[in-house]
Amino acid sequence: MINQIRRPASEIMRDEMIARSEIAAYLADGPRTIPEIARHLETPGYEVMIWVMAMWKYGLLRETGEPDENGYFRYELDE
Numbered sequence: 001m002i003n004q005i006r007r008p009a010s011e012i013m014r015d016e017m018i019a020r021s022e023i024a025a026y027l028a029d030g031p032r033t034i035p036e037i038a039r040h041l042e043t044p045g046y047e048v049m050i051w052v053m054a055m056w057k058y059g060l061l062r063e064t065g066e067p068d069e070n071g072y073f074r075y076e077l078d079e
Contacts, residue, residue, distance in 0.1 A: 012047050019043070019051045024060070024077060031064045031074035 019041065026032065026040050034052060038045040052075055055061045062078040 006044075007047070009050075012050055015047075016051055016054060019048075020055060020060070023048075023051060023055065027061070027075065027077050031076040033068060033070075033072035033074055035070075035072060037075075 022041060023037055026037060032040075034045055034048050037052065038048040041048060052061060056063075056075065059078055061075045064074040064076050067073050
């Protein structure tokens, strides 16, 4: 595994409001998985996971159903 420098959680959470709007704009085109969102944002998956789970917790996103063939759930805006 390649060593990667991880940002502190406080820095990740500081960027949540910016990421939230970018994630919402991307999901407006349809449901996406965490890896798809991470590739789109060019951000590590573990950071996207934190942001998506926060959005899910507060009712901004919902899972679309069963996981895909790789085990990832798709998330969509909960309007």
